[in-house]
Amino acid sequence: MERRYFLRGAVIGTSTAAFGGSLWRGAAVAEPARPGVGPYGALRPADGHGMRLPSGFSSRVVARSRQRVGPTAYVWHDAPDGGACYADGTGWIYVSNAEVTPGGASAIRFSSSGAVTSAYRILSDTRQNCAGGATPWNTWLSCEEVSRGYVYETDPWGARAAVRRDAMGRFQHEAAAADPVRRTVYLTEDESDGCLYRFTPTTWGDLSAGRLQVLVAGSATSGSYRWADVPDPDGSPTATRQQVPGAKRFSGGEGCHYANDTVWFTTKGDNRVWQLNVARDTYELAYDDSLISGSAPLTGVDNVTSAASGDLFVAEDGGTMDICVITREGIVATFLRLDGQSASELTGPAFSPDGSRLYFSSQRGSGGSSSGGITYEVTGPFRR
Template sequence: MERRSFLRGAVIGTSVAAFGGTLMRGAAYAAPAQNGPSPYGPLGAADANGIQLPSGFTSRVIARSGQTVSGTSYAWHNAPDGGACFADGSGWIYVSNSEINPGGGASAVKFNSSGTITSAYRILSNTRQNCAGGATPWNTWLSCEEVSLGYVYETNPWGGTSTRRDAMGKFKHEAAAADPVRHVIYLTEDESNGCFYRFIPTTWGNLSSGTLQVLVAGSGTSGSFTWQNVPDPDGSPTATRNQVSGAKHFNGGEGCHYAGDTVWFTTKGDNRVWQVNLLNSTYELAYDDNLVNPGPAPLTGVDNITGSSSGDLFVAEDGGNLEICIITPNDIVAVFLRVTGQSSSEITGPAFSPDGQRLYFSSQRGTSGSSSGGITYEVTGPFRA
C-alpha cells in the first residue's frame, strides 16, 4: 500500500495493520501520480450545460453572476472563486468567494435536504480579491485576500458578522486548511516565491491571537522539514516570506486540503501537488506534470483542490483543458470532468456536499471570459465512498 493511500484513508478508518506497515517505510517517498484510467470511466459528450461527465453523472447550474439565484431575490456575485460546504440540519450551505478588487467578499446558497435552493445571501462585503480559503471545524469560512498584504476574514456561512484575523498574517493569501489534530490552520501564498505557513491559535476555535510559522526545508522536491516562527506577521516592511532564513519557497501557492495527518497544496507556477506528511515531518511531490509518463499530462493549470471521503483528490484547472482531475489513493491521475466552450475561464471552488454525493464548483468567467459571466454548478452522481 502506498503511504499516500494510508494517509488519505486514515481519516475514514484505515486498519491498524496498514498503520504499522506504513510507518516502517520511514522516509521512503512514493513516486508522483501517473496517468491512468479514471475509476469513473471515460467522459461522455457535453451535456446541455457544456460539461463532459462520466456515465451516471448530471450537472445543473446553481447561479450566474449578476443574475438572481433561482428561488431567491439575491443576485450572485461576480468572479466566483474558492468555496466550501457546511451542514445545515438536513440540508447544507455552499459558500463562494468573489475574486474582484475592490468589492470582493463572499456569498452563500442554502439547500434543503432534497437539494432545492431555499435562500442565497451575502456573508462578506467590502474586501479585496477574495480568492480561496477554507472551512473550520467550528463551521466558519476563512475567506482569503489574494493581494499584497492581504488579510484572512472569518465569516459566518449563515450570515452575520465577519471578523478580520490580523494574527494570521498579512501576505498574498490564497487557501487555508484546518488540522483538528494539531489545532493549526495551514495557509498558502500566491507568489512566485511564496511560502507555506501554519497558524497556531492561542486557543483552538478562536483565531484572534496566535503564532504564525513558516515551513523550513531544503531546496529539493522531497525531504524533511521544520516550522519556524515568522517574527513579524504584519509583513511590513519585510514580507513574511523573506523573514526566516531557510524558509522553503514555492511557485505560486494555490489550493490546500487536509485529511488523515496529511496536508496537500498546489502550486500553479510549476503544475505541482505537494504532500506534507505530518506524522514524520516530511514532504514530497504527489503530482508533477513534468513527471507523468506516459504523457501528455492530464492535469495542468493546477489550482484549487478538495478531497472526497474515498480519499480521492479533486484538482481544478486554471487553464489547461478546463477540467477537474482526480488523483486516486493509488496514485492515478485522470480527468473527472471537462467544461467546454469556456476557454477564457478557470475552474474554481470545488467542494462536496456533506453526504459526498454532490460536487459544487464554478467557472469563474463562464462563456463570456469576463468576471461578470461567472457560473456556479452542481454535479450529482455515484461518487465512491
C-alpha cells in the same frame, strides 16, 4: 481586476476523509501519481451546459454572476472562487468567494432534496477573495489574494458579522486548511517565491491571537522540514516570506486541503501537487506533470478537495478546463471537462456533506469576464 498565470508550456463534510493506497501511505517517499484509467471511466459528450461527465453523472447550474439565485432575490457575485460546504440540519450550505474588488463571499442554502431555499451575503467590501478554507467550528476563512492581504473569518449562516484575523499574517493569501489534531491552520501564498505557513491560535477555536510560522526546508522535492516563527506577521516593511532564512520557496501556492495527518497543496507555477506528512514532518510530491511522458492529464493545478473515498479532486486554471481525480491508488485522470470556456478557470470544488454532490464554479464562464461566472452542481455515484 482579474489574475491569470501563464503556465509552463502553455469541504467540510469530507475534510477528514482517510487516504489509503500506495500514494497516500507506505514508503517514506511515495511515487507521484501517474496517468491511468480513472474509477469513473470515459467522458461522455457535452451536456446542455457544455460539461463532459462520466456515465451516471449529471450537472445543473445553481447560480450565475449578476443573476438571481434560483427562486431567491439575491444576486450572485462576480468571479466565484474558493468554496466549501456545511451541514445545515437535513440540508446544507455552499459558500463561495468573489475574486474581485470589492469582493467578499456569498452563500446558498439547500434543502434535503437539493432545492435552493435561500442565498445571501456573508462578507463584503474586501479585496480579491480567492480561496480560503473551512474550520472545524463551522466558519469560513476567506483569504485576500493581494499584497499584504488579510484573512477574514465568516459565518456561513450569515448570522454573525465577519471578523478580520490580523494575527494570521498579511501576505498574498490563497487557501487555508485546518488541522484539528495539531490545532493549527495551514496557509498557502500565491507568489512565485511564496511560502507555506501555519497559524497556531493561542486558544483553538479563537483565531484572534496565535503564532504564525513558515516552513523551512531544503530545495529538494522531498525531505524533512521544520517550522520557524515569522517575526512580524504584519509583513511591513519586510514581507513575511523574506523574514526567515531558509524558508522553502514554492512557485505560486494555490489550493490547500487537510486529511488524515496530510496537508495537500498545489503550486501552479510548476504544476505540482505536494503532500506534507505532518505526523512525520516530511514532504514529497503527489503529482508533477514534468515527470509524465507525453500529454499530462492535469495542468494549471489550483483548488483541491477530497471525496469521502479519499480521492483528491483538483480543479484547473487553464489546461483543458478539467477537474481531475487523483485516486488513492495513485492514478490521475480527468473526471469532468467544460467545453467552450477556455478563458475561464475552475474554482471552489466542494462536496455536499453526504458526498453525493460536487459544487464548483467556472469563474469567468464562456465570455471570459468576471461578470460571467457560473456555479455548478454535479450529482452521481461518487466513490465512498
